[in-house]
Amino acid sequence: MIKKDIRTIVEKALQEIGRARGVALEFEGISLEEPKRDDHGDLSTNVALVLAPRLKINPRELAAEIADRLSSSEVFDRVEVAGPGFINLFLKRSYIYSFLKEVERRGDGYGRSSARKKEKIQVEFVSANPTGPLHVGHGRGAAVGDALSSILEAAGHDVTREYYINDVGNQMELLGRSVYARYMDLIGREYPFPENGYKGEYVVEIAREILEREGERFKDIPEDEAIPHFIDFAKDSILDGIKRDLEDFGVRFDVWYSEGELHRKGKVDKTIEELRAKGLVYEKDGALWFKSTDFGDDKDRVLVKADGETTYFASDIAYHEEKFERGFDKVIDIWGADHHGYQPRMRAFVKAIGIDERRLSILLVQFVTLLRGGEKVSMSTRAGEFVTLREVMDEVGRDAARFFFLLRRCDAPLEFDLELAKRQAPENPIYYIQYAHARICSIFALAEERGIRIPSFKEIDTTVLNLKEEEDLIKKVLAYPEVVESCATNLAPHHLAFYLQELAAMFHSYYNSYRVVSQHPEDLPITLARLYLCRCIKTVIKNGLQLLGVSAPEKM
């Protein structure tokens, strides 16, 4: 808010100078940011450094000229030129503090904005095959995808959360056979367990469930006739479990998109035909290939195998084409890092159908290493020994799980210490933020007990908030909308987690040094102003945690 305001003022000054010199000066490529050091002002800009070469004058000279014009504005206390030509802007306290009324006015909506250009964005995430329960890695993808979606919504976009279900093909076949084998086992028949079959305990449970419901009626039905039943039953059962896990994890999808459906309505064939019409496919060794190398991939890819079956890639490109056909301006895929090799071929396809590549973003989420008291918990998908999202949620709770997943940049591997995540101790970062919120709530409880209502902006005198700590807190609170915006443009939800930690740290420190609710009646103006400040902090923490999918408890 403040930054936008100031930017406009600086732009105006530039225009004036440009006009005087007969050159068009634009703000593009220029930074306006909060310096780390206080003596560099509330905001600092490098305009002069960037534009001076274009005017062929000394940066400091240009800086002085700009500073001179800026100082006529009443929002600045003073404007200084420093270093090689930075312009440091010192804002009037009254000007900064006046923005605090926005926090009250917007309330739960503080931090939400209407984007300059509202985009229709699809975020596809998790999309785990319905061949087994979600594991921790999927959990990370779910937390990141959901938080990112919420952030994009807050930034004013129209977001669709989507899960793509690979419900056809070899893997489903293998799943069905695995369950079938376990079923035969249960009724005492000899049947070889498929090679590379799904060995997890859940497969046995599904077989047992079928036995309970359907009895031994598959005993004498030919294998080929029986297996489709097993596939369908297993798929539905696992998918139900996945949906339940995600729901309990607080992740809700707008669309569950079935790969089978894509085939049934002929979209896969259609996409292949389109490529054929463009001369981008060819036959070799009995298979049909897409010339992805024409678009930067390092080898061509098979769309239809020699046995006539289409590949996973074929349906995936059909799906992606349809995403754009459905009118999404931007498509964001969140993949496990093991799929990164897939990126060039998908991008190749997008380019092949003439879509601006920038409309597709692919976020790679790195692996999660689980630790228990510093020791690695071993996981092997192969052997069916992986820790499920459900187990982690049950052990550490939903809030801690979600928060831990969001605490790292998503393309960096994550170490998740289960002991730490559930410890109710200061070294656990999740409680730190929630605790700040709860503390504010309890301050409010005390105030009300003393008959002091939590004031609105017009009931306070902001000039009594003259402590350095208060000023810093206010600036931090006012920076929140920009943080949300930056998370949205950078597709980086972890920034919000860090911001909230910083805000909580500033609050805790303030809380320990100063009293909000004073015992002395003559301090009422200060009490009211501080209560209002707390109210703003509380709003930001609550709104921020909500975007991350973490609760903001009133008591802890």
Add this chain to the structure above:
RNA sequence: GCGCCUGUAGCUCAGCUGGAUAGAGCAGCUGCCUUCUAAGCAGCGGGUCGGGGGUUCGAAUCCUCCCAGGCGCACCA
């Protein structure tokens, strides 16, 4: 071999759309609960930003080469 990701404090990591003296948490040590929640606060120590070269007024950030680790390189999904 090729490609992608990563390399920052003892550990886990921010910072990387270039900005002015590189940050946080944890671990270690020292203090703080008759006052709004000690799940908290204050203080102390800790760094050749993997290495070399380059671009720039300015590089942890951009380019390049090298080194180390992870992952991927199917007519599997």
